[in-house]
Amino acid sequence: MIMVYLAEDQSMLNSALTQLLELEDDLHVVGSATDGTAAWQDLQRLQPNVAILDIEMPGMTGLDVADCLHTRQPATKVIILTTFAQQRYFERAVNAQVAGYLLKDSPSDELIAATRSVMTGQTIYAPELVTNMLSADKNPLTERELAVLTEAEKGLPTKTIAVNLYLSPGTTRNYLSAIFSKLGVHNRLEAIRVAKTNQWL
Template sequence: MITLYLAEDQSMLSSALTQLLELEDDLHVLGSAQDGRTAWQQIQMLKPDVAILDIEMPEMTGLEVADQIQDSQLATKVIILTTFAQKAYFEHAVKAEVAGYLLKDSPSDDLIAAIRQVMAGKTLYAPALVVNMLSADSNPLSKRELAVLKEADKGEPTKEIAAALYLSDGTVRNYLSAIFSKLGVHNRLEAVNVAKQNKWL
């Protein structure tokens, strides 16, 4: 069972989302809030597997809650669900290492699929956001992701990359999956090419 926490300041949307998620056999909503401060307090107590956060909320924004989750090193994964495709918000979310960033006009099936994929270690960003990010020439990759990509550029297999960076094979695979998602590519070669074209490598 995947446990969820929902922070959304529009009560009708929050209620509808909760009912929708509870219809799934493997999903359970532990709680919800309409402001960021309450959400953060309850997330610390309930420790859900995934927190689904709106950005613009009273008291604390969803991104500030995501920062707190990251700083506190909670195991809770974060999916941002928002109407805002703004570059600054997306950059903040990437720095907070959120596991997913989806737009509210996405089909509900996309959110449900994203929850399961995030729990499997994947990182998912709405394609429109990736395009905006890349066209702005700002680097969406973390230092660790760049280090993984640098090793991948040498043509090393996953096991060798893991050994070089003192990581496990699974962690390296998760980093590569996140890199592919952020850059909108399908393999290492394409990822390296994008990084080199943008002078990130």
């Protein structure tokens, strides 16, 4: 019997998924929650085989809970269930070594199959997410360059950016030049547009 825990902040969906999973002879829902903080407390106590977690929840997010499970309770396999096909969410889930990442509009049979598959050591990711991940441009900017661009987005002059980041004006100008070169743009506005389009800012 596979012991499953479900965390989903929409009460109706939470109940529907619980009933769906309970129809399977080899699956048993040992608990559920509608917020991440309660889910994490339950998970430490119940120690289920699989935790199915929504990303956006009150308190701790599903990814926060996944991070905690990865570092403190790795025996519990995590399946992220979400409406968000965003690269930054997916990257964080991969870093937390979640066993599954499915979209909520996936057929229910896929969730049931994934719950069984992760118990055999398989990793199940929705194809749409993998495609997005592989096609997305990687962020070429360093942490310091991103900090400079974040200040530039506020419309601040170079001297003010330098003061805020404890840099000299010359160094700040060098960072801006490096940003423009890496992004293939000619000015701050173009650089900010490219960075925001790719969700780097």
